[in-house]
Amino acid sequence: MSFLSLEGLSKRFGTHTAVDGLTLSVEKGEFVSLLGPSGCGKTTTLQMIAGFVEPSGGAIRLEGRDLLAVKPAKRGLGIVFQSYALFPHMTVVENVAFGLEMQGVAAAERTRRVGETLELVGLGAFTGRYPRQMSGGQQQRVALARALVIRPQILLLDEPLSNLDAKLREEMQIELRQIQRTVGTTTILVTHDQAEAMALSDRVVVMNHGRAEQIGPPHEAYERPATPFVANFLGRTNLVNGTTVRPEKIWFATSGLAGKVRTRIFQGNHWLYQVETAGGLVTVIRQNTGEAMPGEGEAVHLAWAAT
Amino acid sequence: MKSTPYLLSLPALLLFGAIVIIPLVMTVLLSFHDWGQYKGIEPVFTLKNWREVFTDSYFLEMFWRTFRIAFFVTLFAALLGAPEAYILNRMKSPWRGLFLLVILGPLLISVVARTLGWALLFGGNSGLINKALVSMGVISAPLPFMFTETGVIVALTHVLMPYMVLAVWAALQRLDPQVENAAVALGASPFTVVRRIVLPQVMPGILSGAIIVFALAASAFATPAIIGGRRLKVASTLAYDEFLNTLNWPLGAAVAVLLLVALVAIVVGASRLVERRYAQVFG
Numbered sequence: 001m002s003f004l005s006l007e008g009l010s011k012r013f014g015t016h017t018a019v020d021g022l023t024l025s026v027e028k029g030e031f032v033s034l035l036g037p038s039g040c041g042k043t044t045t046l047q048m049i050a051g052f053v054e055p056s057g058g059a060i061r062l063e064g065r066d067l068l069a070v071k072p073a074k075r076g077l078g079i080v081f082q083s084y085a086l087f088p089h090m091t092v093v094e095n096v097a098f099g100l101e102m103q104g105v106a107a108a109e110r111t112r113r114v115g116e117t118l119e120l121v122g123l124g125a126f127t128g129r130y131p132r133q134m135s136g137g138q139q140q141r142v143a144l145a146r147a148l149v150i151r152p153q154i155l156l157l158d159e160p161l162s163n164l165d166a167k168l169r170e171e172m173q174i175e176l177r178q179i180q181r182t183v184g185t186t187t188i189l190v191t192h193d194q195a196e197a198m199a200l201s202d203r204v205v206v207m208n209h210g211r212a213e214q215i216g217p218p219h220e221a222y223e224r225p226a227t228p229f230v231a232n233f234l235g236r237t238n239l240v241n242g243t244t245v246r247p248e249k250i251w252f253a254t255s256g257l258a259g260k261v262r263t264r265i266f267q268g269n270h271w272l273y274q275v276e277t278a279g280g281l282v283t284v285i286r287q288n289t290g291e292a293m294p295g296e297g298e299a300v301h302l303a304w305a306a307t
Numbered sequence: 308m309k310s311t312p313y314l315l316s317l318p319a320l321l322l323f324g325a326i327v328i329i330p331l332v333m334t335v336l337l338s339f340h341d342w343g344q345y346k347g348i349e350p351v352f353t354l355k356n357w358r359e360v361f362t363d364s365y366f367l368e369m370f371w372r373t374f375r376i377a378f379f380v381t382l383f384a385a386l387l388g389a390p391e392a393y394i395l396n397r398m399k400s401p402w403r404g405l406f407l408l409v410i411l412g413p414l415l416i417s418v419v420a421r422t423l424g425w426a427l428l429f430g431g432n433s434g435l436i437n438k439a440l441v442s443m444g445v446i447s448a449p450l451p452f453m454f455t456e457t458g459v460i461v462a463l464t465h466v467l468m469p470y471m472v473l474a475v476w477a478a479l480q481r482l483d484p485q486v487e488n489a490a491v492a493l494g495a496s497p498f499t500v501v502r503r504i505v506l507p508q509v510m511p512g513i514l515s516g517a518i519i520v521f522a523l524a525a526s527a528f529a530t531p532a533i534i535g536g537r538r539l540k541v542a543s544t545l546a547y548d549e550f551l552n553t554l555n556w557p558l559g560a561a562v563a564v565l566l567l568v569a570l571v572a573i574v575v576g577a578s579r580l581v582e583r584r585y586a587q588v589f590g
Contacts, residue, residue, distance in 0.1 A: 085489040
């Protein structure tokens with residue numbers, strides 16, 4: 001029996017169906033991402049698990065218990081909101097301690113656990129600050145600590161990194177993964193960023209129009225996309241002579257599909273090519289190894305491994 | 308040009324000086340002039356009026372009453388207005404607009420008309436509600452309302468509550484709704500959410516509303532004049548009487564100036580306190 005299961009979960013707002021019969025099983029300790037464009041139903045799904053939105057149909061079970069029968073305040077889930085939703089009138093310690101206070105944990109035990117959790121997220125020195133006095137990355141860590149300190153059965157992350165700049169986001173991805181491994185909490189991440197989902201998760205659920213298009217490990221979903229939507233959403237694709245090929249799987253050869261380089265863009269660690277061929281425009285990504293590469297206007301041949 | 312900003316603001320400054328500063332300075336000067344029943348106002352320098360205001364227990368009692376009324380009006384406006392704003396903020400779209408209109412609507416009606424409404428409902432034996440209650444046998448004698456402090460406080464609270472509701476509503480609109488959800492998810496009951504999460508965040512709004520209501524209540528004229536009448540005087544009605552009935556302008560000026568100074572001191576002191584308390588948290 002799986003740890004958390006969504007069984008035919010649906011949500012309709014008037015005539016609009018936000019989530020359409022979603023079925024998903026999550027194992028204990030697993031990191032699962034709900035991935036999709038905005039309006040695909042991923043956030044609604046998260047809110048139904050959290051209890052802020054009532055499903056129109058289906059069931060949610062946690063260790064076999066019916067979670068829908070439990071009030072949001074009693075579900076004991078840790079949630080990190082997109083806006084962080086920190087309590088602005090409380091210090092970092094007060095923010096993190098709030099959940100323990102609600103559970104009636106004794107003061108001494110509370111102090112110990114708050115300290116431990118703040119150390120875990122690397123904020124041991126910021127205890128007396130107010131959220132307003134902290135950077136976005138630090139606020140994010142407070143939000144994570146506040147969610148983790150109550151030792152939730154499930155950690156729900158709603159686009160937690162989308163308000164951070166690119167470099168910080170990458171750092172936080174690595175850190176988030178490490179923290180999740182350390183504490184071993186079952187985690188569900190909602191994101192529209194396929195790189196983030198692939199970097200963090202054990203499995204991704206690619207969603208579109210309220211349905212799961214594919215559920216599987218990131219590598220599998222990327223290499224063997226179940227639908228054209230999944231293929232496109234998880235990265236660039238070329239449709240050449242009826243076969244789907246990823247741009248980085250194509251190389252320049254002495255023979256093969258003939259074409260002419262239309263544009264060449266240098267992106268530091270790789271080159272991005274647009275090649276005109278008889279089969280249409282083909283995108284090619286080649287790693288920058290320092291070797292000379294074909295220039296714009298040059299005649300080239302393209303080859304790729306048959307799948 | 309360095310002087311351009313000053314030149315540009317000169318017309319406004321002149322107007323401000325002409326209609327605010329000069330009459331104010333003249334009122335202050337007037338409070339130091341002498342006055343007699345038969346000689347009228349004499350432009351000499353005397354501390355007579357000020358000595359009278361500070362030593363006569365009549366004035367002390369009257370100023371106490373003014374600020375006591377203002378305090379209770381502020382308290383009741385906060386106790387009723389803050390929950391009202393919270394409920395208003397949680398209403399769905401068509402109802403919210405409708406009830407906002409209901410709350411703000413009275414601002415469109417003259418204070419005099421609204422206060423007379425209270426007088427019609429409660430005024431003496433002929434007041435509608437008093438009459439109904441007496442005839443139903445709920446009370447044996449009409450509730451005292453006219454010429455009582457209770458009456459003034461009730462009517463002023465009604466008149467000034469929209470200002471409190473607006474101030475608190477503005478503060479509520481700045482809240483992130485997810486913050487309440489975050490507290491719920493951490494196990495907080497609805498009551499705890501209001502007490503520990505919502506209330507502290509809208510406290511600056513309640514306090515700024517309180518400052519507005521207090522200042523307006525302490526300087527209110529029409530409501531205390533109608534409900535309180537001659538028997539229950541507050542600073543503004545007393546100053547009015549000195550000016551227009553006794554014709555003792557210098558004494559009226561001293562009362563008016565003292566009310567102004569006391570109000571400015573209270574309001575500035577209160578907002579300083581509020582700012583210092585919340586600067587760190589809400590920046």
